[in-house]
Amino acid sequence: MSATGIGAARRSGRRILSAIVGLAALALGIFAFGPSPSQAATPLTTxxxxxxxxxxxxxxEANGYRVVTSSDGTATVVPSTNKPNDLSNGVPIPAGLxxxxxxxxxxxxxxxxxxxxxxxxxxxxxxxxxxxxxxxxxxxxxxxxxxxxxxxxxxxxxxxxxxxxxxxxxxxxxxxxxxxxxxxxxxxxxxxxxxxxxxxxxxxxxxxxx
Missing domain, CATH: 2.60.40 (Immunoglobulin-like)
Structure with missing residues (x-):
């Protein structure tokens, strides 16, 4: 076989080997990572x-809490045991509610x-x-x-x-x-x-x- 023929055969062999390696990598990726998100089952939980x-x-009030209104108009529900102006353990009441x-x-x-x-x-x-x-x-x-x-x-x-x-x-x-x-x-x-x-x-x- 001529030198030209030998070179062409080698190049053809490298292309075939590269294709085989690529397919193997793709197969490994599929098995390693599973289906894509679009293929995954949708969770039942809503x-x-x-x-x-x-x-x-x-x-x-019936459950042991009361509303305290600050000077700026902000209202907070707090435990009835709190001292005046003590807002600890309280929850602000959203304005407009x-x-x-x-x-x-x-x-x-x-x-x-x-x-x-x-x-x-x-x-x-x-x-x-x-x-x-x-x-x-x-x-x-x-x-x-x-x-x-x-x-x-x-x-x-x-x-x-x-x-x-x-x-x-x-x-x-x-x-x-x-x-x-x-x-x-x-x-x-x-x-x-x-x-x-x-x-x-x-x-x-x-x-x-x-």
């Missing part, structure tokens, strides 16, 4: 923020004034879901919850209620979905929590499908 939507001084009159009903409004916790709803299987929430400790324990879940599937629709008095910073419960069919969907259709400090924390309605 979480949503709890936001401050109301305040009732009478609820705070709608306050219920003493003894009035507590209902959330449509505006949020900061985050006060997390809520969730997700299917644990095709026949069961779990829902609940956790309140930031600075707002006090939850003393009441209004919690409704709506459910739909090709078989129909239904709802579950979890309203209850309570005294804890978090709560969750499992519940049977209870509907047959496919395209199953569950969502917190109405969810808000009243805390010992008098704040109302409302969920941004988490949901999940199966």
């Amino acid at each position: 979480k949503a923020t709890l936001i401050v939507t109301g305040f009732d001084a009478s609820v705070a 709608t306050r219920a009159k003493s003894g009035g009903s507590v209902q959330p409004n449509n505006t949020g004034y900061g985050e006060c916790g997390t809520s969730w709803l997700y299917f644990t299987s095709s026949t069961q879901y779990r829902t609940g929430f956790s309140i930031n400790g600075s707002y006090g324990n939850a003393v009441w919850r209004t919690w409704q879940v709506s459910k739909t599937s090709t078989a129909g629709s239904a709802g579950d209620g979890f309203n209850s008095i309570m005294n804890a910073s978090s709560w969750q419960e499992y519940r049977a979905f209870g509907l047959g069919g496919t395209n199953r969907r569950a969502q917190v259709s109405d969810g808000w929590v009243l805390t010992a400090f008098g704040f109302t924390c409302s969920t941004i309605k988490p949901w999940d499908t199966w």
